[in-house]
Amino acid sequence: MPDAPAPAPVPLDRSAFAADAVTVAQALIGTTLLVDGVGGVVVETEAYDCEDPASHAFNGPTPRNAPMFGPIGHAYVYRSYGLHWCLNLVCDASQLGSAVLIRAIAPTEGIAIMRDRRGLEALRLLCAGPGRLAQALAVTGAMTGLPLDAPPFRLLPRTEAEPAIAVGPRIGLTRGVATPWRFGLAGSPFLSKPFR
Template sequence: MLQKTAPTDPKPGKLLRKAFFDRSVLEVAPDLIGATLLVGGVGGIIVEVEAYHHTEPAAHSYNGPTTRNAVMFGPAGFAYVYRSYGIHWCVNFVCEKAGSASAILIRALEPTHGTAAMRRRRGTHDERSLCSGPGKLTEALGITHTQNGLALDGPPFALYARPAKADVVAGIRIGITKAVELPWRYGLRGSKFLSKPFTE
C-alpha cells in the first residue's frame, strides 16, 4: 500500500509539469493515483479518478468544441472545471496533445493538507466525507469556475508525484449512461476515502 504523506510536509514529492499530461489519458489516469493535489496549499492524496477519451460518448468533447468544453481542446496540463447538474463543480485534468480533447475527472482525495479549511468549507468534521466525491472535493479545495483553464503546474495548483508505486484498482465509471462498460475508473485499493468501493 502507498505510504501516507505527512500532513505537515509542504512538499510531498516532485512537482508534476505539463509534460506529465502530454500522454494518453489511459496512461496518465492510473499514474495520478497516489499523487498529491494542492489548491492554495489545501488538498491531499488522489485516491480516485476517471478517464474520458474524446472517442467515447461519455466524454464532454465527443460532439465537438463548445463554450463549456473549450479547455479540453487546448494543450495538456490545464484544468477543466464545469458545473455538474447545475449544482456541483467538477475538476478535470486535460491530457494528450492539443485538440485531442481528453481529460481525467478527479473523483476523490485523502485529505492531508489544510483540513481545517476543508472542514469550514464543507461544514463537516467527518474526515472521510471531506473529499470522497468530485463535488465534495472541489468544495473542500475551493475550486470553482474561476480555476477553469488555469495551468496545473502553477498557482493556485500544485501537483506532486506519488512517492512510491500505488496499488491501483480499475473498474467501470460512475454516474454515466453512455460507454458504461469501459473500465476507466481508477482508485487506490482499500482506501476508505473512495467515493464508492470498487467491485473486485
Template structure:
C-alpha cells in the first residue's frame, strides 16, 4: 500500500497528519464529507490507546500506516482513527468532525435527526452517520469502503488547540480544526 493518500504521507507524526487531514474529504461507501476536526495521538503520551503497548483492542493502531483503527468509546460509540507513523509505533488521528457533503439522507436516517450541523459533529456522531462499526477496523484507507480526496480549494486555514474529551495530556495542542467551520464538535479554544 502506498502511504500517500489524498496527498498525505501517513508514515509521519500524527500531529502533522492530523493538521493535513483538515479539508480532506472522507467517504465511507460514498457517504461523508470534509474533515473539519481531528486529534493526534502518539504512543509517547498517556492519552493514546497505544501508550501501554499492543492489546487485542488496539492492535491495529500499531500499523501499518494508512489503515483504520476503530474502537468503542465508553461502550457506547464507535470512533474512527487513521493509523500513522511506521509499523509498530502506535500513533493515530481521531476523526472528530465532518462537514456533511454526500449521502445526507442516509446520515439523517442513521442519526434520526435533520440538523445538518449535528450529523457528524463529534466522533460518535460521525461514525453513526457514516455507518462505521468494528467491521471497519484495520482496513486500508486506500480501498473500499473508504475514499479520501484532497481538498478542492486552495489554502486551508487550520487552528490548533488542546484536545478535548480526555483526562491525560490535555495540554498538548493536538486538536486541529478548520477555521470558521460551524461543523466542529466544540468551538476551538
C-alpha cells in the first residue's frame, strides 16, 4: 500500500510576528514567501526597530511609515530612492515601529513568471536584493498595510528545523551601519551580497 501523501504545510499566521525584529528576521530564514503563488525560500533579511537610527520608524509615525506602527503581521512596502519597491514584514507588538526587510529569496515557484517580470534568465539574480525581489514578485506600494496571512501573501514554515544562519552588518545604510542585523542562509548562492 503506498504511503499517504504528506499533509500540506500550514501557513504562518500573524502570531509568527509577535517577537522582536531581530528574532523574527532570523526565524524567517528558510521560510517560503509567496505573492500570488510566486516566490521562494527566504534566504536574507534585515531587522529594524524604532530605536534604530537607520529605521524609517526612528522619528515616529508618518503617513509613509504608518504600517510599521499598525498591527503586526502586515506588509510595509516603500519605494527606495524613488526607484525600487521594498517589502517589509511588521512585527513586535511590544515595540511599535519594528519590521523585517526581505532582502533575498531563492526562487522556487513561478520562475518563468519572475523571469518575464525581471527580463532576465539568470536564476541567481531574479530575487537577490530587495528591489529585484519586489519586481520579481510584483510587489508594489498598493500592498502596504495588507495582512501577511491572507492573499496575495502566503508564508510557509521552514522545512529545515535550524538552518545555518550567517550574521553581519546591514547593507546600503548611512546610519546604524555597524549594527549586525543582517541575516542570511549560510552558503546560499541567492544572497544579495556574500557575508564576510
